[in-house]
Amino acid sequence: MENQKRLRASTLQQFAAFASLILMVILFSILSPYFFSYDNLITVIKQTSVVGIIAIGVTFVIITGGIDLSLGSLVAVSGVVAGFVLAAGAPNIVGILVGAMIGLLCGVISGFLVAFGDLPAFIATLGMMMSARGMSLVLTKGRPVYLAQNKTFNLVYNYNLFKVIPLPVIYLVIIAVLAHFILKRTAIGRYVFATGSNEEAARLSGINVRLVKLVVYSISGLMSGLSGVILVARLNSAQPAIGSGYELDAIAAAVIGGTSLSGGEGQIIGTIIGALIMSTMKNGLNLMHVSQFWQQVIIGVVVIVAVYIDIKRRDTQRP
Amino acid sequence: MASDLLVMSNIHKSFPGVKALDEVNFSLKAGEVHALIGENGAGKSTLMKILTGVYKMDEGEILLEGEAVHINKTIDAQNLGISIIYQEFNLFPHLTVAENLYIRREPRKLAKWIIDDKAQRQKTREMLAEIHLDLDPNRKVNTLSVAQQQMLEIAKALALNAKIVIMDEPTSALTDAEIENLFRIIHELKRRKVGIVYISHRLEELQHIADRVTVLRDGKFVGTVDYKDTSVRELVRMMVGRELGDYFPERTTKPEEPLLEVRGLSRKKVIDDISFTLHRGEILGVAGLMGAGRTEMARALFGADHVDSGEILLEGELIQIKSPFDAIRHGIGYLTEDRKRDGLTMGLNVKENIALASIKDFTKWGGRMDDGRIGEVSKEYVDQLQIKTPSLNQLVKFLSGGNQQKVILARWLCKGTKILIFDEPTRGIDVGAKREIYNLMNQLTADGHAIIMISSELPEILGMSDRILTMHEGKVAGITDRASATEESIMYLATGGR
Structure with missing residues (x-):
């Protein structure tokens, strides 16, 4: 009886997030005739891709009970380096790989500090957030890097496969499916959950907890690198100041989607729904001409409500 | 083999x-x-x-x-x-x-x-x-x-x-x-x-x-x-079976009129229908095995945990204890089992720790702290309890276990506490300091305080208590006078023997 109640509470959060997304779509469709048009919906999904990919990365970190605050800065620094490489005339694929590698490298550093340096994740990634942001400003002297010579890189963002499916959506879907698979079906995924669920027990079971932590921060860094590259394609330039606050959007998306900040719980599908909720909300409020300032207030309230529900759910779960 | x-x-x-x-x-x-x-x-x-x-x-x-x-x-x-x-x-x-x-x-x-x-x-x-x-x-x-x-x-x-x-x-x-x-x-x-x-x-x-x-x-x-x-x-x-010796100071105080009366204190799955009376000048020992609910009883009494039912009377009057704040207001102090974790503020110094619970009494006009008076009062307690510290400004984490225990005691006395709950008062304290703590307990009861002493050490229970409340699985298994108690009889009660 009690167990059934707990089970129901757990699925409720997933369902609640999805239901609020649907509700939001219906509401905005009524309030703004343009909202439910093909063009607008595609825009929303494309916009989701950048934060969505970061959110997938940070979901890994949060499931282990950690946090990564550096992601927005990593988006900028990877974008900037990729921008330099592309502006210098390197092929597109090189630009993409270099950007991704910069993100990965920064993630490995954070992961190393947390896993082997025993620094609190909050501090290690806060430091990384500041340094990476500073680095991208140093490299560019604070000015954007324009891809004047490169006429094709914006296709990375703007090309539509079969004329209808935008590439960013495809990236998001591929990464999400891969991430889901890793978390649910592979041993490393299982150890990510185990580490967040009971770190001591994980260690006693012979799981290399330090390695698991290193891996999740690396994944999270790599995802930011990819997002940085996608953002460069979208803007056709690399902006050193871009991406600030993305890490918080990403964390919010994961939490709204049912990932527990205390670790051990989380699902990629939930994170995607969370990211969709964030971007749908921004888009809808824009269409309704709600000011940027009010949007921030509203999003803040939504995040608090989501976490509140999460905590109450955990209370009912406690045996 | x-x-x-x-x-x-x-x-x-x-x-x-x-x-x-x-x-x-x-x-x-x-x-x-x-x-x-x-x-x-x-x-x-x-x-x-x-x-x-x-x-x-x-x-x-x-x-x-x-x-x-x-x-x-x-x-x-x-x-x-x-x-x-x-x-x-x-x-x-x-x-x-x-x-x-x-x-x-x-x-x-x-x-x-x-x-x-x-x-x-x-x-x-x-x-x-x-x-x-x-x-x-x-x-x-x-x-x-x-x-x-x-x-x-x-x-x-x-x-x-x-x-x-x-x-x-x-x-x-x-x-x-x-x-x-x-x-x-x-x-x-x-x-x-x-x-x-x-x-x-x-x-x-x-x-x-x-x-x-x-x-x-x-x-x-x-x-x-x-x-x-x-x-x-x-x-x-x-x-059990060991000699008690004259390790414990003689108890000279005679318990006087009832000070605290607890009736039917219960908390689901933890403590069940706990009733006892504590007299002025008395040390009530609480014996029992690990998990018998002794600390839980103390926490419930102190308002740290929610209570399902039960009444608490102080000097014959019904009082409500819903939080540690209420308990402190009524003159009840709790010296926890784990001093380091929930007793002391390790990063603060001796005088700050002593004044911590009564900080309100030490504020001057405009909410400023009266450091001079905090120093004076702390000095009195340091002398009275013989706390060995190089200065009042010494961080508490550098004191020995016995002296840390005394600092907590000073904090409660400074607050004017009448009833002291000691949870494993001598755990992790060396033998000489133990004896000092026992002497202090004697002195406190002579001054009219009442003490509830939870202890897992039977010699301590038998050596210091006026009466012994033995718990088993959250219930009172028996209350015994010191004169008639033996290690065997207490252990028998504590293990659920009837």
Whole structure:
């Protein structure tokens, strides 16, 4: 009886997030005739891709009970380096790989500090957030890097496969499916959950907890690198100041989607729904001409409500 | 004996200031349940922690199936087939039964890249069926009852091919029906020739399972007996039996009129219908085994935990204690068991710690703190309680355990506290300082304070208390006058004897 109640509470959060997304779509469709048009919906999904990919990365970190605050800065620094490489005339694929590698490298550093340096994740990634942001400003002297010579890189963002499916959506879907698979079906995924669920027990079971932590921060860094590259394609330039606050959007998306900040719980599908909720909300409020300032207030309230529900759910779960 | 599965001989282990194990012997045969008993602090857990690689022994020898083994880390013990089921479980609450059972040994498919969940569930089902355990492999562990989690821990030990399973107070959180189920599984383990070390405080339950019993006392080996040749009374005598001596100062105060009256204090699953009266100038000792609900009773009385029912009367008047704030306001102070964790503010200095609870009385106009007066008052207490500190500005974390305890005491006295609850007042304090604490308690009661003293050390209980309240499983097992109390009679009550 009690167990059934707990089970129901757990699925409720997933369902609640999805239901609020649907509700939001219906509401905005009524309030703004343009909202439910093909063009607008595609825009929303494309916009989701950048934060969505970061959110997938940070979901890994949060499931282990950690946090990564550096992601927005990593988006900028990877974008900037990729921008330099592309502006210098390197092929597109090189630009993409270099950007991704910069993100990965920064993630490995954070992961190393947390896993082997025993620094609190909050501090290690806060430091990384500041340094990476500073680095991208140093490299560019604070000015954007324009891809004047490169006429094709914006296709990375703007090309539509079969004329209808935008590439960013495809990236998001591929990464999400891969991430889901890793978390649910592979041993490393299982150890990510185990580490967040009971770190001591994980260690006693012979799981290399330090390695698991290193891996999740690396994944999270790599995802930011990819997002940085996608953002460069979208803007056709690399902006050193871009991406600030993305890490918080990403964390919010994961939490709204049912990932527990205390670790051990989380699902990629939930994170995607969370990211969709964030971007749908921004888009809808824009269409309704709600000011940027009010949007921030509203999003803040939504995040608090989501976490509140999460905590109450955990209370009912406690045996 | 040649057929012994495990032989531990001449085990020595010291911690700074304490000889935890002194020439202890223990052996275990395959298919045997060997109970390990003794008072709190007798060395049972230390012995088992040595066997499982948590601690390293200073001296001694461990033979496993006739061969000397070296156990330096917990993983060594696991590899040798030694598993321990802790009181608090080492499970992953967010993972399923099957995932917990096969963690690190997941069946794989597709060139070992992918976990074969189907095979894992199937193997789990078979494994659980073998030991007649009815659990759904897909259920998340945090939806299981405590008993089910314990069964899962045992199943995990079996899945790891454990030859020796150590159970530390396995029945402390179980209902009668669940205990019966546990015993059934223990018999199944015996049939499979697994050796079981069974640590328990509940002597009466040993009759259902124990083959042999080993008794430890104060880190020393008292003896090993066949269960069928002994009795609960005999075991109790082996567990206690020591001289009290004149270690404790003489109690001179005569308890006066009732100060605090507690009626029917209850908190679900923890304490049940606790009633007692505390007199001015009295020390009421609270005895009981670990998990008997002594600390829980103190926390409930102090308002730190929610109470389901019960009344508290102070000087004959009904009072409401809903939070520690209420308790402090009514003059009740609590000196916790774990000073470092919930008693002292380690990063603050002596005078700040002393003034902490009464900071309001030390503020001047505009909310500023009156540092001068804090210094003066702290100085008085430091002198009165003989707190050894180089200065009032010394950080508390650099003081010895005894002096830290005195700082907390000073804090409560500074607040004007009338009733002091001491939870394990001398734990981790060296012998000389203990005596000082006892003298202080005497002095406090002479000044009209009343003390509730929770202690796991029977000599302390018998040496200091005017009356002794013994708890067993959350209930008052009996209240005894000091004159008529003996270690045997208290231990008898505490272990649920009637």
